[in-house]
Amino acid sequence: MTKAGFLYRNGLSLVFLTLFVITLFAQAFTGWKEHNQELQDEHVQELAFGSYLTTGHFISSTFENFQSEFLQMALYVLLTVGLRQQGSAESKSLDEAEEVDREPKPSKDAPGPVKKGGWLLKLYSNSLSITFFLLFFISWGFHLYGSWVDHNVEQQIKGKAAMSVLAYLGEPNFWFETFQNWQSEFLSVLSIVVLTIFLRQKGSPESKPVDAPHMQTGN
Structure with a gap:
């Protein structure tokens, strides 16, 4: 395992997480302003920022x-x-055969479901697409x-x-x-x-x- 620092080892996810948080806040703030403008046009009481989030x-x-x-x-x-x-x-x-298509083999560093096998391995083998579909x-x-x-x-x-x-x-x-x-x-x-x-x-x-x-x- 590389001895590089935490930021180097996780830079890609940290940058995108930061961008996500910034843009989500920007969306919430500008959406709040827009929604209050719409309420104002209809002569309805404006909302506080916290109330807008619900x-x-x-x-x-x-x-x-x-x-x-x-x-x-x-x-x-x-x-x-x-x-x-x-x-x-x-x-x-x-x-040509791809590395991602090879059958999983239990090893000391393999994920838990690979070591256990059976239905857990079957579920884990498709866990990425299943999770994305659930989300x-x-x-x-x-x-x-x-x-x-x-x-x-x-x-x-x-x-x-x-x-x-x-x-x-x-x-x-x-x-x-x-x-x-x-x-x-x-x-x-x-x-x-x-x-x-x-x-x-x-x-x-x-x-x-x-x-x-x-x-x-x-x-």
């Missing part, structure tokens, strides 16, 4: 993005098991809940009747929010799969070596 407006906008990201990663992890793209750094080799469904549920609550608040302000969550599922607004996020995630995956065929980034594990032929598949 509103459907904030919950919906937050988990609307989360669920599309988790869906993207779940499908990406699962589909790259069996599907190939010639020339892409994101694809497994077209005709997707949980986030999708929170997005639905937040969007539904926010819709009913708008209905109440306008003097209209509230809708049940089942009735709201038939409304185009929720699915418009959903599909506009899904399609952007699918486009981003398509972009890295195709662009890594022809373009390079020296030093990145997401790129082929700079001098690699375009049609070389994988790293």
Whole structure:
């Protein structure tokens, strides 16, 4: 194990965690301002920042993005098991065996489920895609809940009747929010799969070596 410091060994996750926290706060703050402007326009009392964080407006906008990201990663992890793209750094080799496909063997340093075998090993062998799909469904549920609550608040302000969550599922607004996020995630995956065929980034594990032929598949 490398003797490098904690920050060096965990720099990638720490940077993205920091960016996540900063942008989540920025989203919450600007969303609070926007929502209060909408309430002000309707002559409704504005909300304190803490109260805004429990509103459907904030919950919906937050988990609307989360669920599309988790869906993207779940499908990406699962589909790259069996599907190939010639020339892409994101694809497994077209005709050679890959290290990730070898059967797990118990060893002193292997994860616990590998040592135990059986159903635990089977579950652990698919744990990444399973976890991403669970996170997707949980986030999708929170997005639905937040969007539904926010819709009913708008209905109440306008003097209209509230809708049940089942009735709201038939409304185009929720699915418009959903599909506009899904399609952007699918486009981003398509972009890295195709662009890594022809373009390079020296030093990145997401790129082929700079001098690699375009049609070389994988790293």
